[in-house]
Amino acid sequence: MKKREISKEAIKKTVAISQEIEGYQPAPKPLQEKAKILMAKYHVKISA
Template sequence: MKSREISKETIKKVVSISQSIEGYKPASKLLQQQAKEIMAKYNVKISA
C-alpha cells in the first residue's frame, strides 16, 4: 500500500473548512494565558 503525499496547504484548507463548519473560534490570548496558569497550578494538561 502506497502512502500518498499530502501538501501542507491541503491539510490547512481541510482543517479550516472543518473548523468553520463546527463554528470553531480561536481562543483569545488572555484566555490561553489563564488556561496555562490553571494547568500549571493544578499540574494538569488539557487540549485547548
C-alpha cells in the first residue's frame, strides 16, 4: 500500500472548516497567558 501525501494546506483548510462548524474561536492572548500561568502553578493541563 502506498502512503498518501496530504499537503499542509489541505490539513489547515480541513481544520479551519471543522472549527468553523463547531463555533471554535481562538482565545485572546491574555487568556492564553493566564492559562499558562495556571498550568505552571497547579501542574495541570488546560486544553483551550
